[in-house]
Amino acid sequence: MKNLSEANITDAVIQTFDQTENARLKEIMSALVKHLHAFVREVNLTEEEWITGIHFLTATGRMCDERRQEFILLSDTLGVSTLKDLLNHRKPAGTTEWSILGPFYRAGAQELALGESIAGNMAGDATVVSGRVLDVEGKPIANALLDVWQADAEGFYDLQKPVPTSEGMDASRMELRGRFRTNENGEYVFRTIKPSYYPIPEDGPVGKMLRAVGRHPYRPAHIHFQVSADGHVPLTTELYLNGDPYLESDVVFGVRSSLVIDVVKNDSLEDAARYRVGAPFYTVAYDFVMERDANG
């Protein structure tokens, strides 16, 4: 490998993986080097640009801790997370599309009865979310589990605003999260407040990158769902509220047209009483269609 040149350096590096025992690791490292070198060649990366890149990656790593994952944010904002999702979760026509999990999921949310609220006493526009969980033939699935989470009317998740207590900040309290099971007709319904669009954390290297390229940091308003049902492939997705100003420019590329749902204003006092909310309130409705698990 002594006569390294522009022409042979990439092959020389890839050859160093010849002895890699794990065949998949060998495949990944070889492809990584091939594409990384192709990038450097295409842009003719200068010394100054190279060290700028080194410093950017270093700062991104140093921004990470238990509550902040700046490299996932980078992957999200460069569309890598969504590409990875699209490749890993190819859904048959007619079934609900996948969307990104995001960094705010928490396991162990309380299981609530249908019709209950995940908003407690939080301020915001009262909203009723309802629909069914169906199989590919349109048959209702009873006892399907929906794990739901969302931001508040200011665009914050509970993880982003720990509660001050005499013992220090309490990060354990869960808000705007809940789990629900469909009834015998495959139906679900719960109350909440209308979530707001929000910026992803922008005080780190990724925020700096977005500003440098002239992109805004916003995600359109959405509600997260994980849906699981016996004999079906677990689904991670988001429902997006129609009319949001950022539907066409989600900073993390999560939106799918099929996941955009209308928000309907309802002035009926009778309906409000039935859902135990004040009038006026809002309704959104969506039927999840699950992919059958071939191995299930």
Place this chain on the structure above:
Amino acid sequence: MKNLSEANITDAVIQTFDQTENARLKEIMSALVKHLHAFVREVNLTEEEWITGIHFLTATGRMCDERRQEFILLSDTLGVSTLKDLLNHRKPAGTTEWSILGPFYRAGAQELALGESIAGNMAGDATVVSGRVLDVEGKPIANALLDVWQADAEGFYDLQKPVPTSEGMDASRMELRGRFRTNENGEYVFRTIKPSYYPIPEDGPVGKMLRAVGRHPYRPAHIHFQVSADGHVPLTTELYLNGDPYLESDVVFGVRSSLVIDVVKNDSLEDAARYRVGAPFYTVAYDFVMERDANG
């Protein structure tokens, strides 16, 4: 951008750079996304592999501090640094080739008279390094500056072994470094000890990666040079000692055949006396040929 799919996600991400004011940044980000996505597609990156990559990059960033730059190490071991050097320092035929700077350069080494030693009282095989600095026509360049640094006989640089003092560790002491100026015949000569091959730091994520792919962490023995002369392009390079076991497999891809020099044993007491070393000693010789600076 709502109907994102495997087919259009890459173009959709690249379109978000449409408003980037800095044309070069736009070019770099667009190419980066194109090649990064091509990598993810080619290997069909799984969820588990994606998060493994996120954790690897995070750990690499968190390993970095004032004395350790793990992302440069990653760039070096994947051949990106050498590719960047080859692209940025295309040398005309007949001139000395570039090799990597490495992480151990320190500015401000002492200027010494020709024939002096950079090794102080350090143990090792006495070695005399000599040669000339020439222009492309073979004419000697007087008063050229050579900035020299190297590892010791155990493979350590001064930066890697601070000296314990009553005030704590002394990292300021320079060892095996020096600057020399060519005489009126373009000649240089200095004394040192023979450097050893050595492993790059292997206690971090990059070391783990090397072990996973079955690569050793060694660089062959070498001496670093930065050579500068009026009217010529400054040169960063390394001379590699022939016979080293790692010449064919330098972990950071620095070796060029033209930079490998023979190490000649000399038993002559007369020669030893002339160079002020004991016999036997070793000699290495190399003539640097500088590229004329078209703008200089």
